[in-house]
Amino acid sequence: MHRETLVALDRTTLELIDRYWRAANYVSVGQIYLLDNPLLREPLAAWDVKPRLLGHWGTTPGLNFIYVHLNRIIKERDLDVLYVCGPGHGGPAMVANTYLEGTYSEIYPDIGQNEEGLRRLFKQFSFPGGVPSHVAPETPGSIHEGGELGYALVHAYGAAFDNPDLVVACVVGDGEAETGPLAAAWHSNKFLNPKVDGAVLPILHLNGYKIANPTLLARMDDEELRELFSGYGYEPFFVEGYEPFPMHEAMAATFDTAFDRIREIQSAARRPGAEAKRPRWPMIVLRSPKGWTGPKEVDGKKVEDFWRSHQVPVANARGDAAHRRVLEEWMLSYRPGELFDGAGRLLPEIAALAPEGDKRMGALPHANGGLLKQDLVLPDWKSLAIDVPRPGSPTAETTRYMGAYLREVIRLNAETKNFRLMGPDETASNRLDAVFEVTNRVWMERIEPYDVQLAPEGRVMEVLSEHLCQGWLEGYLLTGRHGLFSCYEAFIHIVDSMVNQHAKWLKTSAELPWRKPIASLNYLLTSHVWRQDHNGFSHQDPGFADFVANKKADTVRLYFPPDANTLLWVTDHCLRTWNRINVITAGKQPQPQWLTAAEAESHCRAGAGAWDWACTCPVGEEPDVVMACAGDVPTLETLAAVDLLRTALPELKIRVVNVVDLMTLQSHTEHPHGFTDAKFDALFTRDRPVIFAYHGYPYLIHRLTYRRTNHHNLHVHGFREEGTTTTPFDMAVMNELDRYHLALAAIRRLPGLAGRAETAVAAIERKLAAHHAYVRQNGEDMPEIRDWQWASK
Incomplete structure (x- = not known):
């Protein structure tokens, strides 16, 4: 088990790190609670507190703690570090830190680096017209939507692939660590090549509790955790404690060791002629109290280092004077007078701890990937x-x-x-x-x-x-x-x-x-x-x-x-x-292959269109029936159905419509690819039956077309949740997507045609019966199905 020998930091640096952390914690609490009085220059009043308290405090101080220590590493080593925040509801931390480093105000100039900017920052958080409580696209430095747990680590590895100079510091919450996707994501280290890829530094943040229960990994002892992550292929380092200054020293020493390991692994792998092999990458297990530095008790009930600190530890600070006093004492415990100047700006000696320019984690171009995106070179x-x-x-x-x-x-x-x-x-x-x-x-x-x-x-x-x-x-x-x-x-x-x-x-x-x-x-x-x-x-x-x-x-x-x-x-x-x-x-x-390259291009650009070579009515003339299809098997079965119909009923005027882009079926007012009503009606008619063979569930076609003039004449065949191990054609028959059912549907939907097509209907029904018997006796489709080909006429 690794607990690094503590390397004493310069006392001034250690104090500045702690003050930066306190500032981040203060700004985080302010976002959850305050509408006004952001620096508590006056006694906290009821109207200073938001009427609805929304946010998550429990994970936030640990996230702030990690962020400030990464800032030190970035500055000292001139690194590009991407911060992936797995405990996504720790939104206050990411907003607070990107604000303190200056990125937030650069992106959102109305939220300045002064007292008024702090007030606006606090008010907007989880407030109508503001920003969400979790890490979201609005949050600078983020690539990871925090609304759902389980995906932080796999996103971190995706970011590191082919980014050889990037280190992705990924904080994994202990609640998140219980999810299946996260459990599988630990194996991503088996795909990370230190020669051509960047590095991922997982930081398992164990604060003991989720919403209302202990977490599994937090109740495991260090030896069991060491064995678990060693088995995954990592080299685990442990940082744990409560007192801030010893924890700062321990975290700094552990970060130095972990980043040294990363540099050693990459340097060895990138030497000319070096053998490619999977290294044992470092990871950190950080044990800190949930709701660290917050109220220890509220209303006589344990809060800090317990699940009650998960969201809003002081629940009624607006309506309850005693709760308000707890909140005020909590915020004043960070000693804001030692953090901000008279104008509400972070004191310059504290602000100097943050990296500069694009090295700030909130401004890192990798977190706004479009800045780095290069168009692919594509073949003809x-x-x-x-x-x-x-x-x-x-x-x-x-x-x-x-x-x-x-x-x-x-x-x-x-x-x-x-x-x-x-x-x-x-x-x-x-x-x-x-x-x-x-x-x-x-x-x-x-x-x-x-x-x-x-x-x-x-x-x-x-x-x-x-x-x-x-x-x-x-x-x-x-x-x-x-x-x-x-x-x-x-x-x-x-x-x-x-x-x-x-x-x-x-x-x-x-x-x-x-x-x-x-x-x-x-x-x-x-x-x-x-x-x-x-x-x-x-x-x-x-x-x-x-x-x-x-x-x-x-x-x-x-x-x-x-x-x-x-x-x-x-x-x-x-x-x-x-x-x-x-x-x-x-x-x-x-x-079967249907279209030449030139025909395919024209057809796909349109999104949907009539295949004139398959139609039995002249171009521009209204058909008796439209046979439409979307999907490869539906297209095959539709054309085979048309073949049946034109043989049995040569006088029938059929238009064949193929849909490549399904969203053309929606109105142009609802989707950018949607057809206008005039274009849709010209293709599908305003009043003729449309037999639509669709790849998926029929309801989707109805959903997309329910506003169209001819929707009442639209009859969709698709997957009806009928399936088994059988022949390909029998699958289509079971769901009535086959050529026989499509042909029967066309006959039965045309007024007056069924009586004139009794012979054709009887022949088709005999074919269905013959198919049923044949596949169950022979285990394959009938030769006339297997060998069918379109014959131009």
């Missing part, structure tokens, strides 16, 4: 396009062409090292393995002679944790780089909550002029619901699109390219965008 996607001599031919694995495109992206950006591909052990499975022609999987563990495509330096990151893939990519994007996450469609739901937080971050960031746009969060969802027939019901879920569609229209995009060339265009487009969440859904199994 048409040079990688598949030749399509006629619709439906050839048959190919669509995502394999995307893999070739990503290979070129990695090759073209090899020098800048600003693109990574994430995925849970599925790169090859998802047919993206062309990337391995130019790179490998990142692997810092032992490599056996028979292993393939593993190397310490690589652009592909695979781990069987969707949380880690998502978090690494978020941290990577938020610090100015680019990437893509490839995942089985059913299991992307694992990161729903993380996507939710990232979407909120993007929405709020876009409203802050000083936050520069970052590269979009891009997904490829493949191995999708309609081709998970072999894995069965557990792998069949297309609902991520429904979840994403709930987010702000300015943020989300949903793409369903039907073939390889449309997939290439969509991928190229998504990698050029910023501040978006782009979801691309495309299958990896062999399927």
Whole structure:
């Protein structure tokens, strides 16, 4: 167990560090409680206190303590340090420290470095029209939304990848340490290459309690914690105590040791010819009381070093004079007269402890990643396009062409090292393995002679944790780089909550002029619901699109390219965008190819359109029925249904509409990609039946189109939560997305047609019965299904 020999700091420096810490604590308490009288120049009155007290005190003094000690390290060693605040509700600490260092006032000039600025700073916190109580996009120096626990450490590692000169100091709260994503995130050290990456210094902040209970790790003794983190591959150092001055000395000594270790690891790894191996990175376990330096008791009940200090320790300071006295004594215990001058400015000798310029953690460019973002060098996607001599031919694995495109992206950006591909052990499975022609999987563990495509330096990151893939990519994007996450469609739901937080971050960031746009969060969802027939019901879920569609229209995009060339265009487009969440859904199994490169480009730019070559009515003429589709399997089944209908009912006028960009279905008043009513009506008609075959749950199409004139004629077929281990076509039949049900729907929705099409209906129903019997006897689809091809007429 490491407890460093205490190195005595200069007494003056030690006192200045303590005063800076006291100032941060004072400003933090003021944010939670005060409307006015920010320097307590007068006795605290009821009207000085906010009517609603919101905020979290318990974790804040520890966060302030870490921040001031990092300031010393940065100044002495001239380092770039990114502060990732895992206890996100410690918002008062991050705001206080960025205010004291001057960054806050530079970004928000109306909150100046004076008494009036302090008053405004205090009032705005958790106040209508102000800033949230947690660490949020509004907080300078932050890349990490503190509204949900579990993701701090994985974001920290994402920030460190390909940032060789960056140290990410990541504070992990002991409540947060109980979450599953955080537990997995400790393994990120196995992917950090000291030769090309930065460093992450995890600081496990154990203050003993969460909202109303002890925390698990805080009740573990030091020896058990040492064994735990040694097992994770870290070298743990311990700092613990209560008295401020001994704690300052201990923290300074431990930081010096930890940063020395980081420098030694990186220097050794970066020597010419050095062997790449995984080091044992340092981490710190900081034990300090919850609510440290706050009231020890309130109303005779224990507060400091207990869960009652978690949020607002003095709950009724406005309405209860006794509570108000406790608050006043608490704030005066920091001796503000020793911290601020007569004008309310931090005294210059204290302010001098903070780094200067971009070295301040609140002003670090990495925390505003758009400042560092470089556009990707992208290939000409048409040079990688598949030749399509006629619709439906050839048959190919669509995502394999995307893999070739990503290979070129990695090759073209090899020098800048600003693109990574994430995925849970599925790169090859998802047919993206062309990337391995130019790179490998990142692997810092032992490599056996028979292993393939593993190397310490690589652009592909695979781990069987969707949380880690998502978090690494978020941290990577938020610090100015680019990437893509490839995942089985059913299991992307694992990161729903993380996507939710990232979407909120993007929405709020876009409203802050000083936050520069970052590269979009891009997904490829493949191995999708309609081709998970072999894995069965557990792998069949297309609902991520429904979840994403709930987010702000300015943020989300949903793409369903039907073939390889449309997939290439969509991928190229998504990698050029910023501040978006782009979801691309495309299958990896062999399927017909429909559009040439030129046709794909025109179609994708429009977002949706009629495929004239598949229609049975002249261009410009109103159809009897519209057969619409979104998704690769729905497109195939729709065209097969049209083939059935034009053979059985040649007089029927059919328009075939394919939708690539699902958000075109919304009104242009609701989404930037939405069609105007006139454009929508011209495509889908105002009064004709529309049989819409959709990749996912039918309700989403109704949600997007409910205001359209012809919505009452829209009949959507999609996933109906029917699934099992069966044949691909049987999956479609079970959910009535197959060609037979689509053809029957068109016949039955056309007034008067059913009676004239009795023969066709009977033939289709016989085919459904024959299919049912055939697959259950033979275990595969009928030859006429397997071998069907589109025949132009």
